[in-house]
Structure formats: C-alpha cells, structure tokens
Amino acid sequence: MNQKKANSYTDEFREGAVKLAIESDQSVAQTARELGINVNTLHTWINKYQEQLPSGSAKQEGQHLYDELKQLRRENARLKEERAILKKAAAFFAKESL
Structure with a gap:
C-alpha cells in the first residue's frame, strides 16, 4: 500500500496563498x-x-465580494461571447456589401 506523504507548508506560504x-x-x-x-x-x-477575522461582518463582506466577483465574471464571459458574435456578423455583412 502506497500512502502519500502529507505536504507541510509554512505559515507564510499559506498566508501568501490565501491573500493571492x-x-x-x-x-x-x-x-x-x-x-x-x-x-x-x-x-x-x-x-x-x-474565521480568524475579528468580526462576523467582515466575513459577510468577504462572501458578498466573492458573490459579486462570480457574478461579474459570468457577465464578462457573456459580454465577450456577444462581442465575438457581433464581430462575426459585422464581417459577414461587410463581405455581403462588396
């Protein structure tokens, strides 16, 4: 039986990873x-x-920001898709008008 050795990370690495x-x-x-x-x-x-943050409101604020970030990423992806469609349509109509 092979068992994986658990990685141990320094506190500085963990804190840096979380902040990133x-x-x-x-x-x-x-x-x-x-x-x-x-x-x-x-x-x-x-x-x-x-959980280590001093107040519960900070945790709620973090969750609110996370939810907002997810919503903005979805919107950004939708807008990129719409832009790509419009570029293709513009190229198609430009070719038709020649």
Whole structure:
C-alpha cells in the first residue's frame, strides 16, 4: 500500500496563498494550480483565514465580494461571447456589401 506523504507548508506560504487567492482576479482553482497545491486545501486555508477575522461582518463582506466577483465574471464571459458574435456578423455583412 502506497500512502502519500502529507505536504507541510509554512505559515507564510499559506498566508501568501490565501491573500493571492482573495485579492487576485483569477479563480481560486487557477491560483491553486499555479501554486501547485490542491484546490480543496486552498479553500480550507481561505475558510480558516476568514474565521480568524475579528468580526462576523467582515466575513459577510468577504462572501458578498466573492458573490459579486462570480457574478461579474459570468457577465464578462457573456459580454465577450456577444462581442465575438457581433464581430462575426459585422464581417459577414461587410463581405455581403462588396
């Protein structure tokens, strides 16, 4: 039976990873991949970090910002798709008018 050795990370690395995941514009999963850690591990660290915040309102604010970020990313993806469709339509109609 092969057992994987549990990775041990320094507190500084964990704190840096959490700050990067929270403050960056990329997803938590992407941040975890770039750092070479498991996505669930990073989510656990983020949850522990948010639990250590002094007030419950800060945790709610963090959740509100996370929800807003998810909504804005969905909207951004939709707008990019619409823009691509409009570019194709403009090219089609420009070719038709020649």
